[in-house]
Amino acid sequence: MTPNPSSCRILIAEDDAELNQQITTMMDDAGYQTGSCLDGEAVLEAVARQPYQLILLDLMLPKLDGISVLRLLRKSSRIPVIVVTAKGAEEERITGLRHGADDYISKPFNQVELLLRVEALLRRAQPMVVEKPEALEIDQLTLKLSDLQARVGAEDLELTAIQFNLLWELAANRGDVLSKAYLSREVLNRPLGAYDRSLDMHLSRVRRKLSRAGWRGERLQTVRGKGYCLK
Missing domain, CATH: 3.40.50.2300 (Response regulator)
Known part of the structure; x- marks a missing residue:
């Protein structure tokens, strides 16, 4: 531009x-x-x-x-x-x-x-401005950015803002391994601490909520030494 x-x-x-x-x-x-x-x-x-x-x-x-x-x-x-x-x-x-x-x-x-x-x-x-899509859909999982709404089929997921944003980043970059340092900045708005396990905790909770709704939560994968990925 x-x-x-x-x-x-x-x-x-x-x-x-x-x-x-x-x-x-x-x-x-x-x-x-x-x-x-x-x-x-x-x-x-x-x-x-x-x-x-x-x-x-x-x-x-x-x-x-x-x-x-x-x-x-x-x-x-x-x-x-x-x-x-x-x-x-x-x-x-x-x-x-x-x-x-x-x-x-x-x-x-x-x-x-x-x-x-x-x-x-x-x-x-000029800084590149990349417009985010308003919604994402992956195999019956629907994410709406405007109201932080997540749904599997017709069932709403009760996600916190942090959990939604974590899932959104992984869904928007499906197939890519996102580092913990990147996700800490984008989702938690802070640099990653040496002993910070917050992302592990949030990801685990998102997995459970997806699985309870009938969506395969294990598709949110931890890649040892690298970060997380949505398959």
Whole structure:
């Protein structure tokens, strides 16, 4: 999904004032919000003041060079960065990528190519939103997410919210082994403790309730050393 330019703020870090203004105008015309810096120290100050979704970073900046800026940024931020290098400066590009740059472009660059690279990187940086289905059905077992309702045939199952969510995750990923660490985060909303047996307890209760309703609870399987799976 292509992000809306108006919701993206881009920082242009270029010490050539004329080129900086040209890039800023280009990004403004494309609908992006922009900020600009003429030296490396100003980049760090700008990022500390407000969030940016992408930085165009010239590597030959005064006060603090682009590689140093990138190295400091990567200690606390994964903001996408396109490094701008001189034509033919292969070693600079490699160094930039090694220190955490996401892409590069060489001067002089084609404006259309720069805009396409910016758009592509912003698109890759967007978190993937996966829509959950409203209901799942597996061999007479029906799960409705909207009201946390579980039913075998015409019989309702009395499941707690945690038990329902555990069953839902396993049903939605049927055939896959889901780790206890993953399920602890998704179902219990906490990291898995070293001696935490909560998931075992909840799974055991879900198995019993399914079996009492005439559905084979043993299809909820424990895979030793790995996690759980619904067959």
